[in-house]
Amino acid sequence: IPVENFDLIIFGGTGDLARRKILPGLYRRFCAGQMPEKARIIGAARSEMDNDAYRDFVRVAVTEFGGKTASEANVLEEFLQRLHYVPIDARGDGGWADLAKLVRKDVVRAYYFSVGPGLFGDLAARLTKHGLADDTVRIVVEKPFGRDLASAKALNQALAEHFDESQVYRIDHYLGKETVQNLMAVRFGNMLFEPLWNSQYVDHIQITVAETVGVAGRGGYYDKSGAMRDMVQNHLMQLLCLIAMEPPSKFEPDAVRDEKLKVIRALDPVDHHHIVRGQYADGPDGHSYRDDAENLRSFTESFIAMRLNISNWRWAGTPFYLRTGKRLKARSSEITVVFKDAPHSIFGAEEGRHRNMLSIRLQPNEGMTLDVTIKEPGPGGMRLLDVPLDMSFADALGPDAEDVPDAYERLIMDVIRGNQTLFMRGDEVEAAWAWTDPVIAEWEARNDVPKPYEPGSAGPEDAMMLMHRDDRRWREIK
Template sequence: MASRVIPVEAFDMVVFGGTGDLARRRILPALYRRFVAGQVSDACRIIAAARSAMTADAFRQETAAALEGALPPPLLDRGRLAAFLDRLDYVTLEAGGETGWAALAARMRPGVVRAFYFSVAPALFGALAERLRAHGIADDDSRVVVEKPFGDDLDTARALNAVLARHFGEGQIYRIDHYLGKETVQNLMAVRFANILFEPLWNAQHVDHVQITVAESAGVAGRGAYYDRAGAMRDMVQNHMMQLLCLTAMEPPWHFSPDAVRDEKLKVIRALDPVRPVDVVRGQYLPAPGQPGYLEDVANPDSRTESFVALKVGISNWRWKGTPFYLRTGKRLRARESEIAVHFREPPHSIFDAAGQWRENVMVIRLQPNEGLNLKVMIKEPGPGGMRLVQVPLDMSFANALGAEGRDMPDAHERLIMDVIRGDQTLFMRGDEVAAAWAWTDPVIARWDAAGDRPQGYAAGSEGPQEAMWLMHRDGRRWREIRP
């Protein structure tokens, strides 16, 4: 199976914060891979802008070192790497001052797509947007890319939306959530809406419950200062997990187009029931032999910030009323694993004399690692001696089913950056969607802040605090095992 690579239009992309960690680890490697694939042509240019005084040649040398550290050797062909580095430029620039803006304006070319990637702290968004307009660098066809966190709560998210809206239209603002760029997440929509097989069963009548898990085996060391201000609820639930919930639960859009898809996601968020105190569990990972605990990683012995959260969520609409969605995410868990598991109800009547043998049908969408789909069904156990039922998986690993293409799927940032150049906002969050997610999340966080309780401790390498297990057990259900 060969995929078509369709080159994008010529563009000038300015990466503010171009010497930062995100640019080195994600943005520049993504652009290089698309260049190697032939999607980014020689007519495209990437201009890094940052405070550091640096020549363009020095920036190219730093980029070459970053690419060598981020990409496998087979991709780093000397000729292709040199050609990509020729596409790079650098401008020393002060976001809140006037230094460098005239030089940046002089580098912009007429007649090409202009995209501005704000790989900087949200506090600088307003200053960058204002100066891009004031110096005539951005026009009404330009695109602005902003990373999370998009606010710390509803008020700050509204303030950021207002700052950007003063200078750019909603159709020009691309709020990235890299989970939406994952192939498996997009395949969730394809499986649901391109196959008649599943959609008639995708409702409360046939689905017992849904589990969404985003587990990380690493702790927060190196990100402690940020993470202790955010916590799992802000860092994961409000954005990444909310998007997975929306794509799982939303109604079929009338068309696969930006506003049609985002309208349906917004309806899901607005239909979410308020989270009851008994339906949420917080945790912090404890020290383990040779490993610090959360409090040591964030250098704050009095921290009340959660590194784990589990929730039971209800959706009050005709499709999902009565079917709970269980969400959990955490650091320093047993393994790195992200999946959506749709557990179907048992048949209304069994014709087999097989008490205790029946196990539920489950569709599992694996996001990482080993991306793919798995459907567990009941069959007859082979052999003579009666009708004995056994559960077996119908397993599709992308790596096996799609060959080389499945093993070398594009990074999420590759897909999303190319969508920015194409002007396709389908996989980006809209301003009202972000605000609605914060409006649902804020009361939960406010309740925690008011109580001042410590999160429950859990052992590093476990599946989280015991209280999270009881969140499921009291309903007669069990979390799926997080497997190394």
């Protein structure tokens, strides 16, 4: 779908996020023919450089992170002509007049704050002061959006002084993933699932986001945050909302976000007996979490598993199990809806338990699997077998799968289109912190020590127990 002409200004345009995600993503959209002829990208950051030097920087970034398309040299050179650069100081007035001269007023203007949250307020104020902002510009901000309710409120307030909520796009790149959006299509586009989507038919729901990487290289930052702040409060909470929310009346930004907000507000406070915190121990490479974090007395969790309840009519009695961690056995993100047993087995107790499960894989191999029970083929009598009906997007889409935009590309294009559906609203973020804060405060007050776990495992044994106690088990991380 074509988008309007735009100037996208990337504050922090020389940073790691711009280099690895934003600029290569824009290049892929350019290759896909989605960038209008006069659209421009303006890098603005602290480093002193000119347009040519910035184009060299972007050429290297795109070549390294642009994927297959990066090999087409002449296309890349054409793309680079769309780039400009202005050295700027977010905390001073240097560079702002130059930026004001460059940015056009008659096109969509989007300002991407790809800088630490400490600069959001400064950037917002200077955009206004230098005549770069009005009520049509769009502001894109990155996580972390606060580290608790108070700081998130302060950030929202700093933005609200200059912009209306309808102008603010808070990115959670999990929401840009193809499968996450497909989750809404599956839930609300089919008759098949929605009637079963409640505590009467669903035994429990699991959400796992497992990473194999540790925190080496960003340990200083991570150690102040931990899995709860870094992953649960935002990404896992967003996934939980999409899986649990009521059908919005329309697929429109506020209709969807109103329903997500209600889920967060219906979350019960979580009891510490239903939380397992972990920290990876020494692996074969001799690096524990504490080594990587350069804090030998750290109590920060690199893993967390928890059991949550949503107190509303639909979900009362159906637990949600969330788990996420670093240095686990595989990189895998998956949501699984486990349906209840059939009320009566006509095949006899010896056939054991067969449960339908719908698994939505976010990575790797985005896709869905529905486990159904069938008769084991062959002459062995009536024996039952669970088989997956598998829909991998790569298989379903064939060669077109390569062209499926990644999360950042899709979200940036949504900003240009002015569609906020896949962005978090300020009140959602605050509600998520309001739920998270007391949980963290409780373990801080108790000086809770995370359980060590072996790198390459599925996390601490206690996380298994969290499920076993309820006569349930986690899906294998693979």
